[in-house]
Amino acid sequence: MGDQHTDDVKPYEVDNNVDKKMSWEKTLHNIVYGIVTTDIDAIRHTLEKHYTADMILYHPYFIAYGREQAFQIFEMWSGSNMTLHPKVHHIGINEEKGEALVEFSQFANQKLVGGLLPMRIRLVALVKWREEDGERKIYYHRDILETSSILKYTPILGPIYTKIIRPRATYFWCWAYQTMKKLGIYSLxxxxxxxxxxxxxxxxxxxxxxxxxxxxxxxxxxxxxxxxxxxxxxx
Structure with a gap:
C-alpha cells in the first residue's frame, strides 16, 4: 500500500471553554469537601483560596457578610459534629451568568447526642463567582435546605415518613383542594x-x-x- 496523505486531516482541537468548565467543576467539588468537614484548618484554607473577602453567605438559618463571618458559621457547624463529610450528587455550571448549582448531602453525627444519631441533610448550593487576580473566586454562596431530608434520612422515623405520612399527606391535600373547589370556597x-x-x-x-x-x-x-x-x- 502506498503512503497515505494526511495533509487534509485536521488535528484534534481542544475546546478551552469545555476544559475550563471541567476544571471548575472539579474545583467546586473540592470546595464542598473543603468546607463540609471537621478539619477547621481545611475550612479556613478553602475560604481564603476560593472565596472573596467581601463574600456573602446565605445559610438556611444565618447570614454572613465577609469571609470571617462565613468562617465562624462553618466553624460552629464543624465543631458541633463528631463526624462530618459530604457527598456531591450533581454540579450544574452556567458560564455565561458566572454561577453554578451544586447539589450535595451532608452526613453528620452531632456531639450533643453523643454521635449516636446519624444525620443526613440534603442541600443545593447556589454560588456566583468573579475573576480576582486571574482566578475564579466565589462572592455569593446560598445554601438551600431540603427540609424534608432531615426527616427522610432519620433512622426509624425516615421510613415511616416516606412510606406512610408523605403519601397520605399528598392524598389528603389533593382531596381537600378538590372538595373546596367544588364547594366554591376558593371563590367565596x-x-x-x-x-x-x-x-x-x-x-x-x-x-x-x-x-x-x-x-x-x-x-x-x-x-x-x-x-x-x-x-x-x-x-
Missing part, C-alpha cells in the same frame, strides 16, 4: 375577606372621625371638637 373566601377587610377598616377609622351635631332649626352643622374645646378661654 376571597370575596368575604375583602368585605371583612373593608368593614374592619371602617370600624377602626370611625372612632377617629369628628362627630357632627346639628342644632334643631339650624342649617349649619357644628362639630364636637370646635376651637372652644381646645381653648375654653376663648368665648
Amino acid at each position: 373566601v376571597p370575596s368575604m375577606a375583602k368585605d371583612m377587610a373593608a368593614f374592619l377598616q371602617y370600624t377602626c377609622l370611625a372612632p377617629t372621625l369628628p362627630i357632627i351635631h346639628t342644632k334643631e332649626g339650624s342649617r349649619r352643622p357644628r362639630t364636637r371638637q370646635s376651637h372652644r374645646d381646645f381653648c375654653p378661654a376663648i368665648s
